[in-house]
Amino acid sequence: MTVVRTRFAPSPTGYLHLGGARTALYAWAFARHFGGTFILRIEDTDLERSTPEAVQAIIDGMQWLGLEHDEGPFYQMQRMARYREVIGQMLAAGTAYLCYSSPDEVEAMRERMRAVGDKPRYDGTWRPEPGKALPVVPAERTPVVRFKNPLDGEVSWDDVVKGTITIANKEMDDLVIARPDGTPTYNFCVAVDDWDMQITHVLRGDDHVNNTPRQINILRAIGAPLPQYGHLPMILGADGEKLSKRHGAVSVMDYPAQGVLPEAILNYLARLGWSHGDDEVFSMQQFCAWFNLDHLTRSAAQFNPEKLAWLNNHYIKQADNERLASLARPQMLADGAIFNGNPPLAQVLALMKERANSVNELAAASMLFYRDPQPDAALLAQHLTEAVKPALAQFFERCETVEWHRPALGAMLKDVLAANGLKMPQLAMPLRLILTGQLQTPAIDAVLELFSREVILTRVRHYL
Numbered sequence: 218m219t220v221v222r223t224r225f226a227p228s229p230t231g232y233l234h235l236g237g238a239r240t241a242l243y244a245w246a247f248a249r250h251f252g253g254t255f256i257l258r259i260e261d262t263d264l265e266r267s268t269p270e271a272v273q274a275i276i277d278g279m280q281w282l283g284l285e286h287d288e289g290p291f292y293q294m295q296r297m298a299r300y301r302e303v304i305g306q307m308l309a310a311g312t313a314y315l316c317y318s319s320p321d322e323v324e325a326m327r328e329r330m331r332a333v334g335d336k337p338r339y340d341g342t343w344r345p346e347p348g349k350a351l352p353v354v355p356a357e358r359t360p361v362v363r364f365k366n367p368l369d370g371e372v373s374w375d376d377v378v379k380g381t382i383t384i385a386n387k388e389m390d391d392l393v394i395a396r397p398d399g400t401p402t403y404n405f406c407v408a409v410d411d412w413d414m415q416i417t418h419v420l421r422g423d424d425h426v427n428n429t430p431r432q433i434n435i436l437r438a439i440g441a442p443l444p445q446y447g448h449l450p451m452i453l454g455a456d457g458e459k460l461s462k463r464h465g466a467v468s469v470m471d472y473p474a475q476g477v478l479p480e481a482i483l484n485y486l487a488r489l490g491w492s493h494g495d496d497e498v499f500s501m502q503q504f505c506a507w508f509n510l511d512h513l514t515r516s517a518a519q520f521n522p523e524k525l526a527w528l529n530n531h532y533i534k535q536a537d538n539e540r541l542a543s544l545a546r547p548q549m550l551a552d553g554a555i556f557n558g559n560p561p562l563a564q565v566l567a568l569m570k571e572r573a574n575s576v577n578e579l580a581a582a583s584m585l586f587y588r589d590p591q592p593d594a595a596l597l598a599q600h601l602t603e604a605v606k607p608a609l610a611q612f613f614e615r616c617e618t619v620e621w622h623r624p625a626l627g628a629m630l631k632d633v634l635a636a637n638g639l640k641m642p643q644l645a646m647p648l649r650l651i652l653t654g655q656l657q658t659p660a661i662d663a664v665l666e667l668f669s670r671e672v673i674l675t676r677v678r679h680y681l
Contacts, residue, residue, distance in 0.1 A: 221253030222417045225279075225286070226407070228260045229271035232468035235460060235520070236422055236452050239486040243449065243513075244420045245284045246487075249505040257286035257416055262293050262406055278469040282479050283501070292413070293406050298400040303409050303439060304362055304394065312438040313394060315360040317352070318344040338390035339363070362395035364405070364435060372430035377425070377447035377510040384430040392431055408432045412441035418510075423448040447510060449490055450517040460520055476544070476575030478536065481529040489518035498531055526574040533570050533579065538563035541570065545580035552580075554587035560667035562587075568659050568667065570588035586667060590654035590676065601647040601680065606636040608644050613677050621670055627662035651676050 223244035227237050248255040257279065261267040276290065294299075307313035317341070318326075327337030343351060344365065366389050373383040394405035401409075407428070411419065426448050436443055456463035461467065472482055483501055491514065493499070493507045533541065544564040546554075549562075556562065565583050573579035601609070611633050619629045634644060645661040652673065658664050665673060 219315070219417050221248055221251040222256065222415050223248045223253065223256050223420065224256040224411070224414060224416050225276050225284075226258040226260050226410070226421075228263060228266075228641075229268060229275055230263060230266040231271055231274075232470060233275045234467050235469065235486065236449075238278065238282060238482070239277075239452065239489055240421055240449060241279065241284050242282070242483060242486050243491070243508070245286075246501075246505045246508040247420065248287070248417060250333070250508050254591045255289045255567070256291070257282075257289035258291045258293070258410060258414070259289075260293050260403065261407065262400060262403060264294075264400070274468075274470060281340055281473060281642075282469065284485060288414075291410070293410065294412070296406075297399075297401070299413065300395075300406060300429065300438060301399065303411075304401065306404075307364070307394075307438065308362065311345070312365050312439075313362050314343060314345050314365055314391075315357055316363045316391075316393070317358050317360045317643055318342055319355075319358065336388070341391060346390060359397040361393045361397055363391040364394045364431075364438070366391050366431075366434055372433050374429065374433065374443070374446055376426075377420075377445055378450070378513045379426075379448055379515055382426065386430075386434070389431060389434075394435070394593070404428055404431045404591065405435060408439070408441070410434040411444055412436060412439065416444045419444045420449060423450055447513065448458060449513065450515060451517050455516050455519055455521060457519070464520065464522075476531050476548075476577030476579070478532045478576070481525065481532045484532075484606075485528050487524045489520070490514050498528065530572075530574045533573055533576065536570075538567045538570075541566045541576065541579065544576045545583065548577060548580040548585060552584055554584060555589070558669075559587050559673065560669075565667055568663055585653040585655050585658060588654075590650070590652060592650035594652045596656065597647065597650050598679075600643075600650060605639065605643055605647055606681075608633050608639055609647065609677065610681055611636065612644065612648070613681060616670060616673055616677070621666065622667040623662050624663045626653045630662060647680075648677075651680055 225237075225241040225244050227233065233241075245255045247253070259275070260271055261272065279286070304313060306365045308315070316339075322342075323339055326342075330337045330340075343360075345351065347412045364386065369386060371383050371385045373381060376382050392404060393402055395401050410416075411432070428447070429446055433443060452460050454460050456464075469482070473479075480501070484498060485503075487504050487508075490506070492512050494677075499507075545566060546556075546562060558633070562583070565586050566579060569583050570579055573582060612630070615629050615633060619625050629642070630644065635639060641661075646656060648661055649656055649658050649664070652664060652668060
């Protein structure tokens, strides 16, 4: 088999969106599956819309996801000499030609065709043909360069997602491949890049289907081999409409701010257009081992935020607690967390992460360990009754000598309850209020274990 070479080639006109991230993931995984090469290419020839900030956003998104490229990033604007070289060769070979029609003249051609019900297109005024006399070159007008698209026949390819696609050459006019200032255009640059970079498989969104026949014809004209193409269906919102900002985060880099782990995004995106039986949860190592082009779906995928939250909860529960602490700490500090003298954050997160669907939820839930408790007076009066106070005093005394680990603390609580004829909630509720200011916490013996003996004694003494 030919050595696999794939590429992810975004245009830096905005953030890295979920559809682009899925395309990058599939191209990366396919290269990894076959021990091939994954290339990052920045298609930045749209000078009006491309920005350095967008380039950085794409690179940041790829790095956060862990989709390491083997070659690149390559920038099309740094390859201008190569494009001009190929255009010169095509002009010499007769597969491209100079066109002096002005934009207004081309628009007039299209209007005439619309008027008679034809598809609007360039009419080939400057296209050289045997025996054809070309118009006089207008003075002081800089030409564009057009590709001499075949007039007859068709372009057909076996799309690895959609099956065989066939486009008649008469549906395409002679594409401008260089603007008057010499800047090459998108489809031409892509074809030359794929040739020079020896791309074997092109996976991209199905909004590129109309570009593919043009690129195939250019590749054939310059004598380049054709890659295999696969056009992935779009990702829709839960309402069936095209994914947009109103569906929530659509930029990949919105997700770390929302407390989503990259492994959750990757796992979720992998299943948006591909399947491996009923497997829902898998590592990227497993995904690369499984991934091929045989199980890509043709239908559009629907984005389900609840499913992503479920996956994120799974990966939070699996995550290293020190890593979670490094992610949660900035948010907690911003919320006023006091870490000095309070339990180690990694230990608290280990206790709290079972039900958290995001790192943000986990950070917010863990704050009860990191701020001065201010229990509601009415709630405290309701739960710290005269019947409970003797048990609280006995609890305080036992805390001074009990071994400080959860089993011993749990046994001590049961002894105190038995001695005072109480049930667990009768003592646990006021203890929760005294220690955290909250009625809802994990199991009280787990909470006690996390706080130091000194903190427990200080806070309980205040209420005796």
